[in-house]
Amino acid sequence: MNAKRKQIIEAAHQLFVDKGFALTSIQDILDKAGIAKGTFYNYFNSKNECLRAILAFVSEEVDQKRRELAIGKEVDSEEVFVRQMAVRMNMNKQHHIFAVFETVSFSDDVELKAFMKKQHHTELQWISKRLGCLYPPKARPYTLEHAVMLVGIAHHLMHVWKLGSNKDISTEKVIQYALTRVKSMIKEQIENEKPFLPENWLDITNDGDTTDLKKEVIAQLNRLSNKINEKGFSKQQDYIQFLLSELQSDNPRTFLIESVLMSFEQAFEQTELEHEASHIVKMAWKIM
Amino acid sequence: MNAKRKQIIEAAHQLFVDKGFALTSIQDILDKAGIAKGTFYNYFNSKNECLRAILAFVSEEVDQKRRELAIGKEVDSEEVFVRQMAVRMNMNKQHHIFAVFETVSFSDDVELKAFMKKQHHTELQWISKRLGCLYPPKARPYTLEHAVMLVGIAHHLMHVWKLGSNKDISTEKVIQYALTRVKSMIKEQIENEKPFLPENWLDITNDGDTTDLKKEVIAQLNRLSNKINEKGFSKQQDYIQFLLSELQSDNPRTFLIESVLMSFEQAFEQTELEHEASHIVKMAWKIM
DNA sequence: GCATTAATTAGACTATCGGTATAAACTATT
DNA sequence: AATAGTTTATACCGATAGTCTAATTAATGC
Incomplete structure (x- = not known):
């Protein structure tokens, strides 16, 4: 059966x-x-469900092969990482996953859409985690956007290669090149810039319905407000009160909230509550 | 009418x-x-042909807007370039071109496929040319792969942004970020590496039928062979003769040719014929 | 104004698609 | 041998891209 x-x-x-x-x-x-x-x-129950089963099957294969490649090797081996990443890319290429992904993004099959979104999500986090093993500790906040760039470069480079040649190029070569390019960014980024994507960009689940998220933001703002009540955070308190009233109004003026959020985050910089404030801001971004 | x-x-x-x-x-x-x-x-004649007409129309709009953005501005203005690039990206996003592109890549509509390939092709060359205006002259050989990376990063970054947030991010911000990242690669590449993609990767047309290309390669190899006949290029002559015999055999052993091509290119380095040899190698790559 | 030509219309028609429904045939377990 | 679950073949549904025809309308030349 x-x-x-x-x-x-x-x-x-x-x-x-x-x-x-x-x-x-x-x-x-x-x-x-x-x-x-x-x-x-x-x-x-449908052609799409059959596709989903195949994708799940392929994903298991990818995981299996990646585990095999890691056996007996150091966790910071660049060569192993490149070959591990190539496993998925070869699978995607072979299965034309990108085509499916784009095709599906317009259909009304929410299950399949969520499934593929989750897969992409998981893959990026895996790459991000693996980059964390290859990179110096200070580069930690940049691993997610580096994962994104790595995939973007490698994917598009292979695409363009095929645009100009009938012969396939080795996936590993492309990934190695992309990795070399991405690695060369680290120093400049650490010295000059904040990460483009917050480290937990993909952690906070977002399924389209943001009411729960909004409630959570409001709750956390209230908690923060109580926390700083006794201390001398008058400016910060103003921001919080404004955000609370605007968020709970009937027609929240998003452009105002956006602007205040940035000031709000800055106002907490280099205080003990910096991390907490930053987390609230990241959540708030998602409901706008 | x-x-x-x-x-x-x-x-x-x-x-x-x-x-x-x-x-x-x-x-x-x-x-x-x-x-x-x-x-x-x-x-x-078909739904696809209607799509093609729309795409052509959109492309003209893109060109028009880009020209308008350039009026009265310096050719090396980074801001103008970012906004010009955003024009196409916004159009593509709005028209879901990527979805169409991937969907179409499997259909048997060769006309539409060729049309979209050409569009992608032209766009990359435009970006490459514009990067040439922003970059120092020495970075010239890298503009094509930088164009590819730029598009790859920007596209994927926008994709991932939407994965984590409902709110759209400004295309210009994403492109600016991608451009900053890509620019930081130049120095290291000039110092250490050959370009990954030959400068004329997209110039040599390739429509699947490589017999003409093959003839051209053979002709140029013969010409080169005659040229170096009187001089002391014995090693290079060996390579050429091997390549000629292998290319014209019934079953060319591609792996051998590939290997010899690299040695062949190296053998001409820092000679007066370096450029010519390199060009032949680039063409030869395409027929394998 | 009239006649010829071209453009447009509504609708029937084909073949294929994903998916549903059903009744008969087959297989396995008890 | 009887029952329950699986598999089969086939008819069916609504929607799709695309073809074809016959009738109507608009534009053109004289």
Whole structure:
């Protein structure tokens, strides 16, 4: 029974790789797997659900191969990281995941959309974590945006390579090049700049409904307000009160809130509450 | 008569922006434009051809706006470049071009594929040329790969931003950040490395049929061989003869050719024929 | 004003798509 | 052997891109 499911997945898998998701019809899958339509819909409720199963399967394969590559190697080995990253990129290339991703982003299949979003999310955090192993400790706040740049460069570079040549280039070479480029940014960034993306940009879940998030922001602002009541934080207190009233008004003026948020964050710089204030600001950004 | 065409394009345009290309049906366009099916197919042979017309129209708008932005400004103004680049990125975002691009890459509509490839091609060369204005002369060989990285970083960064927030971020801010990062690579690259992508990577047209290209490579190798006949280039001559015989054999061993090409290029370094040899190698890469 | 030509219309039609429904045939377990 | 679960073949639904036709309307030349 599970064998039948496997049989369907394998047929669909092969077809998606060969012709792409959109151009593979259910009938193609039925023919290839040698089954009837009813059987297919016994195991999957839709073509999209079948795709999801394949993607999940592929992800497990990626994890497995990455673990194998790490066996007996140091955690800060750049070579291992490059090969690990290549595993996913090769899979994505082979499965035309980017095409699927973009195609799906307009469909109304919220489940599939959430699934792919989560996958992308997880992958970026994995890369970010691995970069943390390769980078000096001071570069920690920049690993997320470096992960983003690494993927962006590598992906687009491969794309352009194919634009000019029929021959595939080694994924590892592309990733190694991208990594070298990205690494060269660290020094300048540490010296001159704040991170572009907050370290926890992807941590705070965001499913479109921001009412819960808004409540949380308001609650934390109130908590912070009480905390600084006795101390001499009069300016900061003003910011908090303004933000609270504006957030809870019927028509919050977002442009005002945005502006005040920045001043608010600055006002707490180099105080004991800097981290707490910064966290509130990051959350507040998301509801605007 | 041309007014009718315009009328259809405008309706379709609006719908593609609102619902995306794939989810807009011909019927939607007919309803919106208030025309009959026959009329639509009088002006366009397919939905894809209609899309192509819109893309061409958008491209003209982009060019126009970019020209306007440049009026009275210096050619090396970074601010102008950032805003010019943002024009296309905003258009692409608005028209969900990336989704279309990926969707189309599997279809059998060779015309549309070639059209979009050409657009991407042209855009990268435009960015590359503009980077040449901003960069020091020595960075010239790196402008193409910097263009690729710039687009890759900016695109992916915007994508990830949306992954974590509902609020749009300013395209200009993202591009400015990407540009700052990319610029910081120049020094290290000039000092240590050869360009990853040859400067003319996109110049040599490549439409899948490489027989003409192959003939050209062979012809140029022969010419080079004659040129160095009287001089003391015995090692180089060996390489050329090997490449010629291997290229013209029934089953060219690509891995061998690849390896020899690198040695071949090196052998001409710091000679008067360095440039010529390098050009041949770049062409040869494309036929493998 | 009239006649010819071109453009436009509504709608029938094809084939394919994803997905549903059903009744019969098959398989496994008890 | 009886029951329950699976699989099959097939008909069906609404929607899709695209074709075709016959009738209507608009533009053109004389």
